[in-house]
Amino acid sequence: MKKKILIVENESRQAKLWMTKLEEEGYKVDWAENGKTACDKISQENYHLILSDIRMPQMDGLQLLDWIRERDKEIPVIMITAFADVDSAVRAMKKGAYDYVKKPIDLEELTQIIGKVFRMKVLEEENVYLKNELSRKSGMLVVGESAEFKKVMDLIAKVAKTKSTVLINGETGTGKELVANAIHYNSPRKNAPLVVVNCAALPENLLESELFGHIKGAFTGAYEDKKGKFAVANSGTLFLDEIGAIPVNLQSKLLRAIENQQFEPVGSTKTVFCDVRIIAATNIDLKKAIEKGEFREDLYYRLNVFPIYLSPLRQRTGDIPYLVEHFIKMYNIELKKEIKGIEKEALDVLMSYYWPGNVRELENIMERAMVLCERDILTAEFFKMLHNKPIGPKDGLLDQKPLEEFINYQNEKKYSESKKKFISSFDKNFLIRTLKETKGNITKASHISGIDRKNLYRKIKSLGIDPKTFKN
Ligand SMILES: Nc1ncnc2c1ncn2[C@@H]1O[C@H](COP(=O)(O)OP(=O)(O)OP(=O)(O)O)[C@@H](O)[C@H]1O
Ligand SMILES: [Mg+2]
Structure with missing residues (x-):
């Protein structure tokens, strides 16, 4: 499919020239x-x-x-500036332009910059893809051997086959999202989407449009129709994370959508029908929220058709050795290591710790230890910090990273190398362009770019650019 480019330029002669060139390069141009x-x-x-x-x-x-x-944070914009107008170019970059070209435009340079921007877009999209891939994959491997957890696995297998609404309850990091994944990917709906909405992440009016969609003109900023997550999840599963945070005013609309499988997008009078399986999760006690008038009782009963409770890791320490083994396998692949196991003394430390952040905390600590470990066995020295942390019921004392943040952190590592390369090529292109303009004169280049002469010189050297090549 051809990429579509829009040129915005008041001088038609110029615009036509650029259009012809870009069409030659295989783009569709308006x-x-x-x-x-x-x-x-x-x-x-x-x-x-x-x-x-x-x-x-x-x-x-x-x-x-x-x-x-x-209206759209994503679309790349390249600005065209007058030769001497560095100020506006800088302002444009600050406002989120991807790059700029100077008039008179060198057509080769223009196509190069456009090519580069599209390559960068691909990288960004890969990052989003990795994110989805990672959370999906983690849904495949639910580990646990304790009697307690085996019961949970049994429930997952049973309920996966049905369309029943599931309410997952458990402390942070106990695996609620993982279980939601496991249910969806073991269900007859596995080839349709699993859509996640974090009810705590958005204010009320945005959450309503996120769930049910809106029509063009429904409110300021609604430039076009938008599908809600209920519609996107059609014939699949909708995972409502942190359901306890959903505002009371929205709860009746949600109840009706779940009960009757129908709703109206914001600003619309047309009813939309859907076929969606609901899985909800919470780490708060919804019964208490009902008492306080923060959660509707009828919605609670509608969600709680099939409850699954994930107990804290400290109450099922029997799972720890299996989880440890699982994380060693996983991070051996990810970190390209060949760690064979863990010393008994080290495992003892892990078994006796309180784990306020549950499995997520164990996973983070295992990853950290494996990064640091240079032998083929994990020893107790890597878990020393656990002795310094509270051992005892002090919930909520330690920072608890949400899944998104954790996945971001993992992706960041994979992504940062290519990003670094990209940024340095960006610097390099900018300097080369400036040096071309000044025919290799560093003092002039320093004026144009606003970079201190000494720093500029150092930067040019470090990027391996020879200013002499621009003399003629
Ligand atoms: N039984 C398990 N087997 C393998 N990995 C697990 C298990 N339980 C949790 N994990 C891993 O621990 C991490 C945290 O799990 P998850 O995000 O599902 O927790 P959560 O209950 O949704 O937490 P929060 O309430 O903070 O959102 C994930 O990386 C997940 O893959
Ligand atoms: Mg979660």
Whole structure:
């Protein structure tokens, strides 16, 4: 599929020239002669990239950029600046433009920059993909051998076959999201999506539109129809995480959507029907929330058709050796290590610790130990810090990383190398361009770029650029 580019430029001769070049390069190109027309076109079409002049009558390029960023954070925008207008270029970059080109445009340079931006988009998308992949995969491996946990596995297997609503309850890090994954991927719905909504992450009005969608014009900022998560999860599973945080006002609409499998998007009078399996999770006591008037009793009973309780890790220490073995296997692959096992003394430390962050905390500690370990066996020295932490019932004392943050941290590691490479190539391109303009004169380049001459010189050296090559 051809990538679609929108050129925003008031001078038609220039625009046509760039269009021809970009079409030759295999892109599909549209042209808008001013900011207003550009807004209209962007509202109607899905462009992959916007190339916009900064200086235009009425709505200028920076205002257009603001408008774009307000409604869609993702789409790459490249700005075109006048030769001497470094200020606006810098302002544009700060506002979230991906890059800029200077007039008169060197067509080769333009195609290179566009190519680079698309490559960077791919990297960003890969990151999102890795994220999904990781959480999906973790759904496949539920480890536990204690009598307590075997009961849970049994429940998962039984309920997976049905469409019953499941309510998972347990402290943070006990595996609620993992169990939700296991249920979905062992159910007849496994080939349809598993959609996750964290009810604590959004304020009431946004949460309503997140769940049920909205129609164009339903509220300021609703530029087009948006599907809600109920609709996206159609014929699949909707995982409502932290259900205790859902505002009371939304609870009746949610109840009706679950009970009758129908709802109206925000601003719409048309009823939408859906076929969605609901799994909800909470780490608070919903009964207490009912007493306080924060949770509707009827919704509670509707959700609690099939309750699953995940007990804290400290109450099922029998699972610890199996989890440890599982994490060793997992991180051997991920960290490219060949660790064979754990010393008894070290395992004893793990068995007697209180684990306020439950399995997530164990996983983090195992990963950390494996990063540090240079032999093929984990020894007690890696778990020394656990002695310093409270051993006893002091819930909520230690920081508890949410899953997203943890996955981000893992992905960050994979991603940072390519990001670093990208940033240094970005610096390099910028310096080369500036040096080209000044024909290798570092003092002039220092003026244009606003970088102190000495620093600039050091940077040029460190990137292996020879300023002499730009002399002619
Ligand atoms: N039984 C288990 N077997 C293997 N891994 C597990 C198990 N239980 C939890 N984990 C791992 O521990 C981490 C935390 O689990 P998860 O995110 O499902 O917890 P949670 O109950 O949803 O926590 P929170 O309430 O903080 O959102 C995940 O990386 C998960 O894969
Ligand atoms: Mg969770």
